Amino acid sequence: MSEDEMLNNSNEINEIVVSNLIGGELSLEKVTDDKLEADKKYKEIFVSDLSLMMGNVSQTALQVANQGMTLAQIAKQAPNGLFTATSNPANMSKFANGTTSTMVRDASGSLVEHAGFADVGLSASVNPAIILSAGMQVMSAVSGTYYLHEINAQIKGMDAKLEKLLNFHHDTNIGRLIAARKGLSEIANREFVDTTDLFAIRNYKTNADEIHEEYTYRLKRDESKLNLEINSKVEEEKLRDINFTMTIAFEASKLSLFAELIEIGTRMKIGGQIENIVGLTRQLKQNYTKSFYHNIDLEVEKVYSMLQQRSSNELVDKKKKYEKSLEKLTDVHIHNGWGILAEFGINTIVAVKSKSDVNKVKEKVVLENNNLRTVKKGMKQNKESDGIDKIIDKVVELPYKEAKILYVPSKNNKQRVFVPI
Incomplete structure (x- = not known):
């Protein structure tokens, strides 16, 4: 399933799981409406496309937004859903390079119909782990x-x-x-x-x-x-x-x-x-x-x-x-x-x-x-x-040290990631 096809079924998706060949697994859970009232703020991370494609994000390639936003404010800009993952830099390093597979589950924990596994390469547009890794690097x-x-x-x-x-x-x-x-x-x-x-x-x-x-x-x-x-x-x-x-x-x-x-x-x-x-x-x-x-x-x-x-x-x-x-x-x-x-x-x-x-x-x-x-x-x-x-x-x-980061999938190949202030 392509990312666009996955996003077309975004209302059915409750979890995105990214795994790699060396045993690393990253679970991104959908942020439910009852969690949007939290006051905690997040800042968006901007990373150059070239850095994401290379899987090597340097200090000069990272920029952080000046203003912070609450979950509710971010959710308004995330029509395809807002997902969150808890991880640490040591774990995220496993996803910096190499082939990963992505699968999605619905609220019952079952695989979404026709979702299957999609082998993906280093393309940032279909590999959320890379941009999440960049966000973790910022933290x-x-x-x-x-x-x-x-x-x-x-x-x-x-x-x-x-x-x-x-x-x-x-x-x-x-x-x-x-x-x-x-x-x-x-x-x-x-x-x-x-x-x-x-x-x-x-x-x-x-x-x-x-x-x-x-x-x-x-x-x-x-x-x-x-x-x-x-x-x-x-x-x-x-x-x-x-x-x-x-x-x-x-x-x-x-x-x-x-x-x-x-x-x-x-x-x-x-x-x-x-x-x-x-x-x-x-x-x-x-x-x-x-x-x-x-x-x-x-x-x-x-x-x-x-x-x-x-x-x-x-x-x-x-x-x-x-x-x-x-x-x-x-x-x-x-x-x-x-x-x-x-x-x-x-x-x-x-x-x-x-x-x-x-x-x-x-x-x-x-x-x-x-x-x-x-x-x-x-x-x-x-x-x-x-x-x-x-x-x-x-x-x-x-x-x-584990921390929560936010991920917003997008149809326009411009995935977005936010880190807590």
């Missing part, structure tokens, strides 16, 4: 743009945090992170993007990953030779170095995740890349779960647990020495002359020194515990202000 691009703005608002906050770290004289690496941050922000703000931007995003991510690896290596190297002096100034300086190293690794890990998010949003704006986006969102979720950024509490605990274990062992050792010095003080020896006084004096000095060593180690333990609480609190506040975990949760679901 995907809108979602990508929305999250790019949200990501960009969060990523800008990195500059102030990074500039505070310049006092530690790691200007080159911090400068590279700031430059990457600004470059990613510029891409996120562009109205039109292309593959050149994708290469730039990957380069910025590589820079962030290299810096992250350098500072996590420094952290492991410092862990292996941590033997803090019993000197409060030296201890504080070494703890500051450790905290700084963790902070740089944390910020670099965060920027790498931002780069992944921006690449996904950019690909959504470019269009026609849903398979890549599905793979990238899956990879993002895995990378986030394993990231230094996400596991910062565990990373901090790991570093400080080694410090605390060494300090604990040192405290036990100093206490034992102090106890032995006390035993010598109470150990009475019989000496002639002044010998006993000299021995007592020496043992007293040793005991006082041992007691001082115990107190210094205790001070070190307190310093480490205070630093641990401060660092954990600071990192927690940093993560809360970023909000990156919530953005990632939303972005990884975008390829599978």
Whole structure:
């Protein structure tokens, strides 16, 4: 049955089902009169005929109407019926290319007489799946743009945090992170993007990953030779170095995740890349779960647990020495002359020194515990202000987020599709 013949029987048609050879199926149900009173508005999507025929709709080939219309308003312009389908970008990608078959059913679910199956090719005039896919792509691009703005608002906050770290004289690496941050922000703000931007995003991510690896290596190297002096100034300086190293690794890990998010949003704006986006969102979720950024509490605990274990062992050792010095003080020896006084004096000095060593180690333990609480609190506040975990949760679901789109079949080969505002 041709589309014109199908439309002649439009009053009998309750459902249009489009299927393809790889198991994809899309059901478009007729919007009944009782649903037309809904207040929700939709905007029409305009796609060039050439893009539809090629099955590849780019960001420049899509236009969206300025004004929204209600279902009732659209229905007045749809004499052949108004149909709606619920799907997601990942599912719609199955219909972008290849041969599809169309069948129609009436209200009872039976095939309309003489409707049968009509094998159709890529012609947009007889394949509603292609133009519906274009509409879904618009929604995907809108979602990508929305999250790019949200990501960009969060990523800008990195500059102030990074500039505070310049006092530690790691200007080159911090400068590279700031430059990457600004470059990613510029891409996120562009109205039109292309593959050149994708290469730039990957380069910025590589820079962030290299810096992250350098500072996590420094952290492991410092862990292996941590033997803090019993000197409060030296201890504080070494703890500051450790905290700084963790902070740089944390910020670099965060920027790498931002780069992944921006690449996904950019690909959504470019269009026609849903398979890549599905793979990238899956990879993002895995990378986030394993990231230094996400596991910062565990990373901090790991570093400080080694410090605390060494300090604990040192405290036990100093206490034992102090106890032995006390035993010598109470150990009475019989000496002639002044010998006993000299021995007592020496043992007293040793005991006082041992007691001082115990107190210094205790001070070190307190310093480490205070630093641990401060660092954990600071990192927690940093993560809360970023909000990156919530953005990632939303972005990884975008390829599978279902939405309703409207389809208006037409006899004049100008099929129309509307997406919700």
